[in-house]
Amino acid sequence: MPGGADYRRVMETRELRYFIAVAEELHFGRAARRLGMAQPPLSRAIGRLERRLGATLLQRTSRSVALTEAGAVLLREGRAALEAIEAAERRTRRVALAATGHARVVLVTKAGASSELLAELLDAHAAEPGAATVDVLLCGIGEQGRLLRDGRADVALLHRPYDVMAGLDTEDLRTEGQVLVLPAGHPLTSRPHVRLAEATELPGLPGPRWPGPDGRYPDGPGPEVHDQAQLFQLIALGRTSAVLPDSCRSQLHGDLAAVPVLDAPAVTTVIAWPPHSRSAAVAGLVRTATRL
Template sequence: MDTLETRELRYFMAVAEELHFGRAAERLGMAQPPLSRAIQQLERRLGVSLLKRNRRGVSLTGAGEVLLHEGRAALDATTAAARRARRAGGADGPGGPRDRLALAVKAAASHELLRRLLDAYAAEPDAAEIEVLPCGMCEQEELLRDGRADVALMHTPFNSLAGFDSEPLLAEGQIAVLPARHPLAAREALSLADVSDVPGLPIARWPRHGTYPPGPGPEVHDQTQLAQLIALGRTMAVFPDSARAWLWAEHSAVPLTDAPPVVTHIAWPPHSRSLALAGLVRAAARL
């Protein structure tokens, strides 16, 4: 039998991630014996061993590694489907609210483009309600995959478009955002080499996939913290030119002549059948 129940996947994922039946059972809010029996029944149904059990603990077999990877994607897909169905279902029934789309955008990015897009789409007949979801650095992909967002504005080369359908909307240069009193702030232009190793002014580090890249710069959590640290002369950052919209008086923006262009895309899951989403993409393409 090749089908898997969502419950079985959740049980296996907990054990595969914890590599300990006791901790997995606690995480699932159940006793350990029924969890062990459920995993054994799953192995019998699939006809493969998913776990190696010995005195040292639990480890994954090759088949278990595959199911961990595929199972995570499958559970994400079911969660995303439920979230999107719940939003789309808001339009069902007499007198129900309009269809709603959740649009993920990086905080403080593409202000003017986003305003133009929302205005253009609002003028469309039967336009859906747009819920704007501001997010942190490179979080749009996660929001799209787990169903919290239906569509996103993403920026290459910083965001990956792998696995999504997309349309390019805008290309722009990059700037170095510096403390206004710093000597480099008086320059008309800079290169990437100029800003890569500035004494006393390291580049801020944003989290990627839950961890921070190595380096001397401060770890930043949000736009406000970054803006304050730049104003205090503690760090600098590199952003698309449209980031000028959120700069403080204590900041200075200097063009980077050799930085690759940043391209803003509108991106969405390839399997989407939402008419509201199709209308939003058409409005974006016209811009």
């Protein structure tokens, strides 16, 4: 490369992976170790990338590495792009494996949530002629988006306003009110309804802590909760209480009771899929869902 004339050329995913590793570690040595390579070629690769882009991505001294503004942009956007490639790869592999039979779709939803709606949907879809086989994948709270984006799932049931739906295409399915779920015998269970302020400030029953979009738990007094079965068990034990969609009542057993919360925000169950991946099989499932 005597003259730097190889401008017009797209970044290779390898370069992107390298950059992301360095940007995350902010340390060439550690990043190289993580990538299973030596440090010098990594330094050179990043240098080449910067020259190609015509942008300084990292501010380096011999003692520290910092992201520039351009580097921050490439980190954010590049992560998404890399995820998109990996998702494309995974979905291609899945389709190829399933190609012996007919179409398959992986539907993901929070374990325990919307179970009635889900049952209805699966029944209705199975009744469609020529419908794809639906594999149901149950996951913990807040993991659906990741599973959709990384290609392990094709379609999800989410709950607004709780789940983050950025970057997904959605159709609304059903809206419902919310109830306060309590241990059976709690004084409030005799009330016909409660207000949100009462529900969230119960003495001795701090609200549970759900993982945020990043998978981390916020700080606070309540117990960490990963799925609905866990939550119900903790409520029955008198350790916490929770405001949940109406439909969760069908899951309650003897140790639990529910009281309507008058002024809680309505929860809408939506069906979501990654844009650009609306295959015929996914489209069919979405159509069935919206007709329920």
